Amino acid sequence: QSVLTQPPSASGTPGQRVTISCSGSSSNIGLNYVYWYQHLPGTAPKLLIYMNNQRPSGVPDRFSGSKSGTSASLAISGLRSEDEADYYCATWDDSLSGVFGGGTKLTVL
């Protein structure tokens, strides 16, 4: 059982916009920045969003993040086949540990 709650799966067709939610609490998302990662099996996870809504250089602006209260969301617009991957949210918890969501498997139909 992960501290942060994500839907286990999401899907969309090429060109569509999909959103992935991440629900936490006042001890984690409510107080700290949220980070989002893309993970393909057998590879290193890749940072997509940091500090709630900032994109590292090289990440397309199709990826965007937002946070409100104790929840956060990752939006992917103009969905492409190469976006098919697992997506994770993460943040710091006041119990003095990092916490991740359970992950969302995105399928491009």
Add this chain to the structure above:
Amino acid sequence: EVQLLESGGVLVQPGGSLRLSCAASGFTFSSYAMSWVRQAPGKGLEWVSGISTGGSTTYYADSVKGRFTISRDNSKNTLYLQMNSLRAEDTAVYYCAKDATSAMIPHSWGQGTLVTVSS
């Protein structure tokens, strides 16, 4: 370019010990907090441990507290994870990560090293 190269993952028996290493390059290692994150087979990512820039402050997930010890040698640009009293549930790919400047949360990741705990 940030490079993180983990090593030390092997097959070990339950109750055994193991030390993972992570050689860092491409950035000023001593200026960044570092973390270990793992992924068990078929499971999601799990934060394991974090360490401050100088090594004086460390944090652990409840699942490894008292069994794992994180440390770093800034003169060698190397991060370590000493793993004792290993259990089957510790079987996972272990990733070394350079943390974000804004939190002890991964920014850049290594490719990972596989630890298998089995008799």
